Amino acid sequence: MKKVLRYGMVGGGPGSFIGDAHRRAIALDSTAELVAGVFSSHPEKSRQTAEELGVDPSRCYADYREMAERESARPDGIDFVVVVTPNISHYEICKAFLNAGIHVSCDKPATVTYAQAAELEQLAVEKDRLFMVTYTYTGHVTTKYARDLVTSGAIGEVRAVMAEYPQGWLAHEDDHGGKQGEWRCDPARSGGVNCLGDLGTHVENIVADVTGLKIRRVLAKMDVIVPGRVLDDNDSVLVEYENGASGIYWTSQVAIGADNSLRLRVYGSKGTILWFQETPEKITVIDNDGTIREIHRGYGAVTEKAARYGRLPAGHTEGWLEAMGNLYRSFAQCVAAKAGGTFTPDMIDYPTISDGADGLAFVEACLESNRQGNVWVPIKR
Template identity: 45%
Template sequence: MSRFEGRTGPIRLGMVGGGQGAMIGSVHRVAARLDGHFQLVAGALSSTPEKAEASAREVGLPEDRTYTDFTEMAKREARLKDGIEAVSIVTPNHMHLPVAREFLKRGIHVICDKPLAGTLADAKKLAKAAEASDALFVLTHNYTGYPMVREARARVAAGELGAIRLVQVEYPQDWLGDVPAPDNKQADWRTDPARSGAGGATGDIGTHAYNLARFVTGLQLEALAADLQSFVPGRRLDDNAHVMLRFEGGARGMLWCSQVASGTENALRLRVFGDKAGIEWRHDEPERLRVTPMGGPVSIVTRGSAATGPDAGRVTRIPAGHPEGFFEAFANIYAEAAAAISAARTGAPVPAGVTFPTIADGVEGVAFVDACVRSSKRNAGWVTL
């Protein structure tokens, strides 16, 4: 039985990181409150005391639930009768392990931003901590929350594409196409190996692309060959990667991620081709799934239409024609987490259909980055995860 047995109403949520100037922190807060499943009641929003306090005031946290140290927060919240039941971790990558460990060992559920950790060693340590805890661990690979991504996954699983032959996934951006300004804190930590980890673009967005391909196809990776570049002079981490993929069963793939692709903003795209049909999903048109049967007419399946199935339907919020996007997809991950946490209050099983990225997905994502770095050092030689 959960230590939160008897709790009712919204899940009392804490947050570590995500203070002033942190885009992803505000995204998590919007996603958490969109459906009313969570109530943010505590936070250590920055490691700088003044910033932590100012950030807490901005989001309406009371002074007695505002912390400047995450360990103090974990200890005190675990003792409080109305303490937090879950915590969102939205810090730079190198802090995921120490922060998550403090809450997991006190039975507090963790919702962690990706990638799981900065290094594979840390990811494995975090997996052990999660295994030893009775708390849930949710990783926010938010693109798996889009209804038409769920639709694509269901169609692959139902065999509509036939035997999968080819998987093409790409995630280009251009925001790191030059040396960033000194005050660009988001760029600063993402290009710092000590805080970001072994991967630059591969860790920041390559893990999203890899997770999306795995989520939709269900294919297990056999080996990869990666060619990583750091095009911007002086950059210590990769800002572009071309990765060849070999999947078990014979399917082949290609993953491209870049943060120096001039003129692109957030151009995530997945294409999967089987011996019967192909599908394509694009982040800039998230409500449409392009289906291409072998020798047949191309069809466009839209979110909320009669052509979609129950997997897409259960994460569809509003009628077709009213656009849903990034915040809603992110909120779907939080809603799935809420369903699992609510079930844990009574020891009930997770409701059927509830799906969210787990600690295992996180370890695999960091292993993907580690393999890419190893492969590139071997002149793009083939390696396993």
């Protein structure tokens, strides 16, 4: 029987959408059990959550520092921690657990500055710990298949990329989207960027994962549209890649009628790939002769490497939660392999802290471009 890993969580208390999602995603494969946590900065709320989740009260800690210290000293301590707190706190929390010798999974963006992410990247290497950043959309079978198509040369050399991620949930004045939106709109908790940090890092990551392209420079226009806001809620970014290809990224939280509309178009010298997050069961491939093929997850046309992440037969819809579960499947396998002495880097099939640092380098270049009046700024990485 395989060993069930033990994990702890920082954040994810009452009303937390993302904390609950992480717990459900991990539970899909029953590879890890939640045994410890600091679920809220309010002790009573933290204890309430621990009780609801069946966590031993003695392992519901006062703060993350105590949790890292005490769990690392236990013979049955956690194998990894899941960090699902507002952006501004990610760096200190992740640093504490890495220093305690505990593997880390952190919601995106990894930190609020590139310098912080680069420091965590180096610390993870020094401590020989695994560090996942949960860019969920790279966990879909269809995006993994898209990556395989690009890698195989099926669409030739990538020439242009169009990627967008509009939402409409923050479109109205005096509406900050409840608990989930309030901290994103607050510079003190979000790190001085809203839409680009929340959605733009997803765009940067999925393009990088599918195409393998590295960004050379960006030109960004970051708008504050809704009256009363102080952080960006609509962003347009021109991108130039190291291979000479061009890209256009658009993210928005004020696009009324858009739900969670991440869309990717990759145009190559021999064909095109189209993918839409809200219909993730399929991918459209346009061949050099104009033939349009719609390929659905669950069929033999999907590469074996991507298809192994499928959970249900074709027609039984898989979506966002399963995609996150796929990231945790790979992460848990790597954590177990580390413990068993069988880990090799090629086992990693999830976004790492290096990918998280790339996202912060992208954000900082965009911020600088916007500050300078929308000029080209090189990525410093």
